[in-house]
Amino acid sequence: MSMFNVLVVGQTGCGKSSIVNILAGETRAPTSDDLSHCTKHWTEYAIPVDGRSFQVFDTIGFLEPGLDTEGYTDAIADTYLAIDALRKRGGIDLLLYCVRDEEIEKMKGHYRLLHEVFCEEEVPVALVVTNRSVNHKGYKAIFRSHKIAYVDYICTNITITPGPESSAADTESQKAIKDLLVKCCDAGPNPRSTLQQLWRRVQKFVGTDQSQPLKRNEVSTLLTRRCKMQQAVAEQLLTALNLQLPSSQLYRAPYARAATREVPSSENGANTTQDEQESDVTPSSGSHSVVDSASLHSRSDN
8 A cells, every 4th residue: 555654844833733633533633722842752643535544744843943942953853853764664755834824934944954954855845824714826926935845735724623513614624635635645746946857867877866865064054054044053953963973964855756665553543653763763874865965055045
């Protein structure tokens, strides 16, 4: 059976866990009405959608680093552990980025961190604006202006988990999110620029398209230049990612291409947490993914 790996990410309070519950049609993930962390570690949930098997990874929401730098870097590091767990299973089929309308202006750095630094850029991205009930066409121009590449997006007003007492609007939100997952996982990789596509073809032609990790100094440069992270925050994040030594390496997750993979034991109904798999997701072990670092460094920092 084809299994789709979906990583749900976003800032604290944007409704990530509510999205998981909406997909499941019941309360599976803890939620909160304030900015406190309701998700303490990444947790995966087996959720069937329209005859497909989805492993949905709920991650810790991240606050602005200026509010709590240690909490911010710990949350990002925990999200990376989920990404590394997915890497060892073959990759990610969809990066589901949840964002509130008022946070879109500030999402570029986090988008680049997750999509460019932690994952290969071919991993498809879907966007969910979680506090708007109407799909405003204007969002397409807004995302384009911030250079956010995505397969599709929807707007939904996250309220309660769909169930017997749900309103028509809540049921509609559930259908919209399910349709988004199915559409994006069937659509293929995220669009790449012509230059990036050419570079990848050259690599394959000359036989240099090999799996390579990112070196510590490369990660540091990407954090400060591409993600616009302050140097002090970047250094603290490198420590949280266990990249203290110059020889340390970071492995990125590839696009899974919906490969047929064995469904983990959690598919039978049990949820799997980061604590249960922590021994299997150390960044320096196991096979690693293709890193298109040349194309990353050749682009503009804007």
